[in-house]
Amino acid sequence: xxxxxxxxxxxxxxxxxxxxxLFEEWGWEHLAAxxxxxxxxxxxxxxxxxxxxxxxxxxxxxxxxxxxxxLPLKLLAxxxxxxxxxxLGLAVIVAAKVGGTALTARxxxxxxxxxxxxxxxxxxxxxxxxWKTRMLDALRQSPAWQAxxxxxxxxxxxxxxxxxxxxxxxxxxxxxxxx
Numbered sequence: 128x129x130x131x132x133x134x135x136x137x138x139x140x141x142x143x144x145x146x147x148x149l150f151e152e153w154g155w156e157h158l159a160a161x162x163x164x165x166x167x168x169x170x171x172x173x174x175x176x177x178x179x180x181x182x183x184x185x186x187x188x189x190x191x192x193x194x195x196x197x198l199p200l201k202l203l204a205x206x207x208x209x210x211x212x213x214x215l216g217l218a219v220i221v222a223a224k225v226g227g228t229a230l231t232a233r234x235x236x237x238x239x240x241x242x243x244x245x246x247x248x249x250x251x252x253x254x255x256x257x258w259k260t261r262m263l264d265a266l267r268q269s270p271a272w273q274a275x276x277x278x279x280x281x282x283x284x285x286x287x288x289x290x291x292x293x294x295x296x297x298x299x300x301x302x303x304x305x306x
Contacts, residue, residue, distance in 0.1 A: 145266040148259055151228060158229030159236055166233065178237045183245050186238035193230045197223045 166175050181189065200223045208216035235242075243249045266272050 142266075145262055148262055149266065150224075152259075152263065156232075158225065159232035162229050162233035163236070175237055178234065179241070181238065181241060183241050183248075186241045187245075187248070189234055189238065190231065193227045193234070196230075197227050 165171065178186070178189065200219055204216045204219035204223065206216075207219065243252070
């Protein structure tokens with residue numbers, strides 16, 4: 128009985144970590160691109176230039192900013208959860224996660240060349256990327272992932288057909304730009 132419970136908890140933990148990694152992977156790329164676009168604004172260009180020019184350990188300390196900035200929000204979300212405002216608390220936690228991921232991704236993209244000058248950081252980063260790749264590969268090869276991928280593909284196809292039918296209905300059968 129205990130062995131089954133441990134196995135179930137381990138499986139649940141692995142899936143939770145894998146899903147978190149997937150979110151980070153997706154969010155990292157897309158949210159960093161969004162912040163890069165925002166970073167092209169004149170005042171922010173100067174800030175990003177200053178961040179790129181930081182020495183390695185100052186660049187590393189910069190990663191405390193998102194953690195410290197979002198900590199009060201996360202504590203407020205926990206307070207709201209404790210007060211029974213579940214949706215509000217969860218919304219704040221999700222927004223903080225997305226915002227923190229975006230900011231951390233952009234900061235890392237700006238400081239990675241500097242951080243890689245630290246031998247210990249480069250070594251840990253290489254190990255982290257190898258571990259993350261193995262985890263994501265195992266997740267993507269799992270039967271559950273394959274089933275979810277098939278389901279998502281079928282859903283996209285249904286939505287595409289629905290949009291096409293809806294456009295056909297709206298235009299009265301006239302060809303549209305999407306056809």
